[in-house]
Amino acid sequence: EPEVTQTPSHQVTQMGQEVILRCVPISNHLYFYWYRQILGQKVEFLVSFYNNEISEKSEIFDDQFSVERPDGSNFTLKIRSTKLEDSAMYFCASNEGRQPQHFGDGTRLSIL
C-alpha cells in the first residue's frame, strides 16, 4: 500500500538554526498538509497546500515557517530560525479530495 514518507525520523538542531523537514506524499494525492504535535498534546494543523500554493494556514504558521514543493514528489517544511518551543513531532499528510488524510510516521524535532 502506498504511504507518506518523511525524513529524517529525528532531527536535532541548535536554537536559531534553520531546519528543513521533508515529505514525499502519496503519488496521486493532490492535497498536502503539515501538522505538529508537541509532546503529550494534541495534533495541531499548521498548513495545507494545493496546486502549488498554500490553501489554508493556522495562526501557528507564522513568518518563520514556509512550505515548498520543489519538484514533483517532495513537499518540505522550513523553519527559519528555530526556537525551543518548536520542539515537537511534525507530521506530513496527504489525500485526494474527500478521502481520509494519510499521515507519515513523523519527524521528531528537538531544539537544543
Next chain:
Amino acid sequence: AQKITQTQPGMFVQEKEAVTLDCTYDTSDPSYGLFWYKQPSSGEMIFLIYQGSYDQQNATEGRYSLNFQKARKSANLVISASQLGDSAMYFCAMREGDNGGSQGNLIFGKGTKLSVKP
C-alpha cells in the same frame, strides 16, 4: 469552545472485550467528516475509520465501528474483541466543509489512551 472533545484521558479494557471511546464535536457546518486515528507508542498516526455527516449508516472497518449520533453530535469509536496491540492513543478528528472535492484541515481532540490488559 472545543470543537472536538474526548472526555476520557485514559481507558482500560480486558483483552477480548469491547470498548467504546467517546467523542463529541461542535460545528455549525452541515457538511463535515469525522475520523478516528490510532497513535501507538512508536508515534505514527494510523487512519482507522471515517464517517461523513450525510452518511446514512454507521461506518464499520473490521473490528472498528463508529457509533454516529448526529443529533447528539457524538461519534464514538467502538473496538470489538480488543487485542493487546490495540493499546495506543486514539484521536478523534473532524473536517468541516466535507463536501466532495474539499480538502479541509483536520481538527483533533486531545486523545484517549487505551490500555488493553491481558
